[in-house]
Amino acid sequence: MNIYITENIPSLNQKAANIIAAQIIMKPDSVLGLATGSTPIGTYELLVEYYNKGVLDFTKVTTINLDEYQGLAPDHDQSYRYFMDTHLFNQININKNSTFLPNGLAKDSNLECQRYNQIIQSLGGIDLQLLGIGENAHIGFNEPGTEFKPNPHLVTLTEKTRQANSRFFPSIDDVPTHAYTMGIKNILSAKKILLLASGTSKAKALYHSFLGPITPAVPASILQLHNNVTIIADSDALALFPQSMIC
Numbered sequence: 001m002n003i004y005i006t007e008n009i010p011s012l013n014q015k016a017a018n019i020i021a022a023q024i025i026m027k028p029d030s031v032l033g034l035a036t037g038s039t040p041i042g043t044y045e046l047l048v049e050y051y052n053k054g055v056l057d058f059t060k061v062t063t064i065n066l067d068e069y070q071g072l073a074p075d076h077d078q079s080y081r082y083f084m085d086t087h088l089f090n091q092i093n094i095n096k097n098s099t100f101l102p103n104g105l106a107k108d109s110n111l112e113c114q115r116y117n118q119i120i121q122s123l124g125g126i127d128l129q130l131l132g133i134g135e136n137a138h139i140g141f142n143e144p145g146t147e148f149k150p151n152p153h154l155v156t157l158t159e160k161t162r163q164a165n166s167r168f169f170p171s172i173d174d175v176p177t178h179a180y181t182m183g184i185k186n187i188l189s190a191k192k193i194l195l196l197a198s199g200t201s202k203a204k205a206l207y208h209s210f211l212g213p214i215t216p217a218v219p220a221s222i223l224q225l226h227n228n229v230t231i232i233a234d235s236d237a238l239a240l241f242p243q244s245m246i247c
């Protein structure tokens with residue numbers, strides 16, 4: 001595990017965008033696992049900038065996202081499809097047919113989870129999985145619980161997560177109660193994992209995830225079992241980490 005501390009959010013984004021850009025340059029047909037949320041927005045902005053400067057070509061890239069709210073249409077401004085289209089896909093030369101998210105409007109949630117799992121399998125492996133982390137240490141929408149769920153599944157969002165995400169909705173009542181997420185096995189199957197975190201609200205989650213026991217009560221703690229995890233975080237998020245562990 002490599003942990004990089006950054007002075008501020010712009011340098012966090014710079015490091016993250018450079019790692020993703022290097023991945024695409026080294027392997028133009030990379031499969032990227034992507035995340036939404038506020039943390040990676042600046043990273044996506046830089047990837048768009050690199051594309052505009054002619055540094056990156058996305059024509060052969062495939063993306064698969066971690067999660068999507070159940071019940072939101074792709075054109076709903078809080079759906080994760082809308083987020084990805086707006087922040088990244090509509091601004092680069094990626095083939096939209098090569099960008100995958102769960103279908104929030106699927107009629108049968110079991111079938112949707114099976115469909116999404118088949119897509120993940122058919123891609124032949126995620127080269128680089130980008131992750132954020134919830135204040136409760138969720139990854140994707142794998143919420144704290146009593147077991148690690150391996151494959152895509154429908155989640156009942158915790159009140160803490162709905163509260164945290166209510167900043168994007170008119171009120172907490174508008175935040176969906178359920179979401180589809182990739183499972184833990186799907187995430188761990190990625191060849192490389194890049195986790196971004198900023199702010200004091202993530203400090204305990206990071207500490208318990210990487211310095212505490214591996215337990216489904218702390219979903220991100222399972223990342224301790226992956227052999228290629230890079231964490232890029234600011235000093236607030238890393239406040240509880242011993243200096244000796246940080247690059």
Ligand code: F6R
Nearest residue numbers: 035036037038039132133134140
């Ligand atoms: C989003 C996702 C979530 C977020 C996490 C952190 O696709 O998978 O796990 O990464 O909730 O969100 P922010 O970045 O908004 O703090």
